[in-house]
Amino acid sequence: MEHISVIGAGTMGNGIAHHFAMHDYPVVLVDVDSERLEKALLAISGNLDRQAAKGLLDPSRVPEVLSRIRISTDLPAAVSGADLIIEAASENLSVKLSLFQRMDALAPAACILASNTSSLSITKLASETSRPSQVIGMHFMNPVPVMKLVEVIRGFETSAGVTDAICELAKKTGKVPCVVNDYPGFIANRVLMPMINEAIYALHEGVAGVESIDLIMKLGMAHPMGPLQLADYIGLDTCLAILKVLEEGFGSSKFSPCPLLLNMVNAGELGVKTGHGFYSYGEKTKQLKVSDRFLA
Numbered sequence: 065m066e067h068i069s070v071i072g073a074g075t076m077g078n079g080i081a082h083h084f085a086m087h088d089y090p091v092v093l094v095d096v097d098s099e100r101l102e103k104a105l106l107a108i109s110g111n112l113d114r115q116a117a118k119g120l121l122d123p124s125r126v127p128e129v130l131s132r133i134r135i136s137t138d139l140p141a142a143v144s145g146a147d148l149i150i151e152a153a154s155e156n157l158s159v160k161l162s163l164f165q166r167m168d169a170l171a172p173a174a175c176i177l178a179s180n181t182s183s184l185s186i187t188k189l190a191s192e193t194s195r196p197s198q199v200i201g202m203h204f205m206n207p208v209p210v211m212k213l214v215e216v217i218r219g220f221e222t223s224a225g226v227t228d229a230i231c232e233l234a235k236k237t238g239k240v241p242c243v244v245n246d247y248p249g250f251i252a253n254r255v256l257m258p259m260i261n262e263a264i265y266a267l268h269e270g271v272a273g274v275e276s277i278d279l280i281m282k283l284g285m286a287h288p289m290g291p292l293q294l295a296d297y298i299g300l301d302t303c304l305a306i307l308k309v310l311e312e313g314f315g316s317s318k319f320s321p322c323p324l325l326l327n328m329v330n331a332g333e334l335g336v337k338t339g340h341g342f343y344s345y346g347e348k349t350k351q352l353k354v355s356d357r358f359l360a
């Protein structure tokens with residue numbers, strides 16, 4: 065696999081492009097929104113500088129890594145020479161179904177079509193294409209350049225050869241792949257999202273405040289980040305979308321999203337990406353300040 069195209073230049077798309085460019089792959093990063101593409105390049109450049117400052121990357125490599133990433137709003141041109149396309153567009157089934165139809169029509173016959181979806185059915189996405197054996201889930205964790213795990217999701221028709229190729233690529237670029245079968249939320253979000261939702265319910269019911277809930281899970285359960293802060297990083301709209309997939313997929317109210325989460329998403333308080341969620345984010349996301357909404 066030599067040429068990688070990444071579709072969607074949001075939180076995950078820019079991390080995935082950064083990761084592969086750091087490992088010497090030319091990457092085309094595609095989005096419908098040219099502003100998102102410009103912002104993604106700025107974010108990648110800032111993150112590379114941070115890695116260099118921490119001694120994780122030779123500073124002289126920063127321009128070279130950046131030069132391997134090309135941005136584009138032209139999907140047909142961006143995928144015509146791809147060996148692997150990683151779709152990381154918004155967590156919305158109709159958006160992804162139409163992208164998989166287009167990717168299938170435009171990409172070379174041998175190209176593997178992967179999705180970074182957090183919860184949607186890989187088998188369903190594959191069914192929109194003429195190459196279901198070459199469709200697979202490649203679920204990176206946020207932030208991509210830091211987190212080791214890639215959850216590899218085998219659709220009902222994904223071939224063993226394609227699964228092996230994706231695992232090999234993950235290993236070659238320093239990630240640890242873990243193969244799972246295709247059921248709603250796979251493993252990562254099937255386990256994580258009910259915990260986040262329960263933390264939001266506890267806040268909603270006034271059991272404890274934002275900081276206390278996060279502190280209890282950090283100090284008590286040795287989680288590096290509390291569930292509310294983690295939700296802000298994932299994006300509250302993404303959390304809501306995943307919970308809805310779990311609720312519908314399993315037909316169980318145990319995944320019903322908390323009304324507070326719905327209100328925050330409707331109000332556009334989506335976490336780090338909009339500057340407000342359970343916390344408020346200025347320039348430095350490390351200095352946490354609880355959102356005014358949750359201060360007594």
Ligand SMILES: NC(=O)c1ccc[n+]([C@@H]2O[C@H](COP(=O)([O-])OP(=O)(O)OC[C@H]3O[C@@H](n4cnc5c(N)ncnc54)[C@H](O)[C@@H]3O)[C@@H](O)[C@H]2O)c1
Pocket residue numbers: 071072073074075076077094095096097100152153154155156159163180181182183203204205206297298299302337
């Ligand atoms: N945020 C996380 O922590 C996280 C972790 C793992 C997986 N994911 C998954 O990764 C995917 C992307 O999530 P995100 O957090 O980066 O979302 P995001 O909202 O930050 O970015 C999504 C991007 O997709 C673009 N987009 C939408 N429709 C498009 C189209 N038709 N063609 C090209 N671009 C399009 C949007 O303009 C936007 O820039 C989702 O499937 C999500 O579930 C997210």
